[in-house]
Amino acid sequence: MKKQVLISGASFAGLTLAYWLNKFGFGVTVIELGKDLRTGGSPIDVRGEALDVAREMGIYDQIKANEFVHTDEIVDADDQTLVKFAINTLPEYLGDIEIHRGNLVEIIYGAIPKDEVKIIFGNSIAALVQHEDHVEVSFEKGERRTYDLVFGADGTHSMVRKIDFGPEEEFKKFLGVYFAFAATNHIQTGRPGSSGIVYRELGKQAVSYEFLNGVNSILVFRAPKLNWNYRDREQPKQILREYFAGNTNWKIPQILDAMLVADDLYFDEACQICMPTWTKGRVALIGDAAYAPSFFTGMGTSLAMQGATLLAKELYANEDYQIAFANYNERFKPFVESVQARVDHSLKVQLPETEEELQASFAAWSNQQ
Numbered sequence: 521m522k523k524q525v526l527i528s529g530a531s532f533a534g535l536t537l538a539y540w541l542n543k544f545g546f547g548v549t550v551i552e553l554g555k556d557l558r559t560g561g562s563p564i565d566v567r568g569e570a571l572d573v574a575r576e577m578g579i580y581d582q583i584k585a586n587e588f589v590h591t592d593e594i595v596d597a598d599d600q601t602l603v604k605f606a607i608n609t610l611p612e613y614l615g616d617i618e619i620h621r622g623n624l625v626e627i628i629y630g631a632i633p634k635d636e637v638k639i640i641f642g643n644s645i646a647a648l649v650q651h652e653d654h655v656e657v658s659f660e661k662g663e664r665r666t667y668d669l670v671f672g673a674d675g676t677h678s679m680v681r682k683i684d685f686g687p688e689e690e691f692k693k694f695l696g697v698y699f700a701f702a703a704t705n706h707i708q709t710g711r712p713g714s715s716g717i718v719y720r721e722l723g724k725q726a727v728s729y730e731f732l733n734g735v736n737s738i739l740v741f742r743a744p745k746l747n748w749n750y751r752d753r754e755q756p757k758q759i760l761r762e763y764f765a766g767n768t769n770w771k772i773p774q775i776l777d778a779m780l781v782a783d784d785l786y787f788d789e790a791c792q793i794c795m796p797t798w799t800k801g802r803v804a805l806i807g808d809a810a811y812a813p814s815f816f817t818g819m820g821t822s823l824a825m826q827g828a829t830l831l832a833k834e835l836y837a838n839e840d841y842q843i844a845f846a847n848y849n850e851r852f853k854p855f856v857e858s859v860q861a862r863v864d865h866s867l868k869v870q871l872p873e874t875e876e877e878l879q880a881s882f883a884a885w886s887n888q889q
């Protein structure tokens with residue numbers, strides 16, 4: 521009889537795990553809070569061993585065919601170009617693939633046999649009760665069900681982690697940075713040949729990405745820990761006013777105005793999730809729920825795909841899930857920690873705190889043109 525597993529979250533980690541566990545003979549159910557796949561967001565990177573995972577899944581050629589090849593520019597307060605570069609051609613990025621987030625989600629989703637894997641949208645886990653031989657799961661909508669194993673792939677603010685491991689604050693490393701993201705289609709970059717335009721000043725960064733049929737903008741800023749509720753849709757707008765109102769540099773006024781009326785404004789703190797273990801009893805965490813590295817590392821997607829694949833292979837190789845979980849923690853943790861350690865350098869480049877660091881961040885790109 522197939523072991524029945526439940527995966528909470530239908531993004532890179534959850535869908536990759538679903539693909540592999542189905543392939544290895546498990547009965548797989550995926551539950552996703554959203555009403556459909558979340559395909560919005562800026563382009564993301566697939567790097568290193570995650571590309572090997574894509575090859576094993578038979579989706580590498582699709583990913584490569586949808587590669588987002590583009591040129592970026594760094595500009596000054598008066599919109600004059602300081603640096604122009606193509607990140608895909610830089611030595612440290614050679615072989616990596618940048619792709620629109622939605623394209624990658626749809627490619628992985630398309631690789632999953634829908635007649636074999638049950639995917640439920642518009643629902644979420646409300647409670648978990650672990651027993652010796654199963655996990656009893658209560659849902660926000662619908663009846664209780666039991667599973668052999670449960671996996672939390674539900675992001676940085678994971679509900680599975682909160683229910684079974686403890687409050688988010690116990691595992692969150694705040695990076696002293698907040699960011700806001702929204703569609704700003706009416707704000708044109710004025711540079712048809714470039715997709716990403718970056719304006720940077722001390723402790724702040726504004727970016728506009730022109731891709732597909734729209735423009736998205738991001739505001740990023742250093743700040744002490746703020747007292748805010750991520751469920752409050754209006755409070756972030758007041759925070760953005762406090763930090764950016766009156767700043768007339770570059771396109772910041774237009775971006776701010778657009779964000780203050782945006783229905784799709786996404787605001788959050790930049791953080792990492794650092795846990796002593798990603799497993800507890802019959803429950804395991806993967807992706808950002810377990811080890812979010814922050815978008816400053818450019819490795820969140822790759823870690824999600826790699827971690828999900830490693831965990832699935834361990835469960836296939838070991839009849840005892842406890843051995844598989846132990847191997848997952850032991851084998852993947854050193855790599856995760858090495859990736860998370862890169863964030864300090866990235867923060868220094870993208871959000872310099874001194875004039876010397878600011879000029880160095882420009883020079884670093886200039887030297888690679």
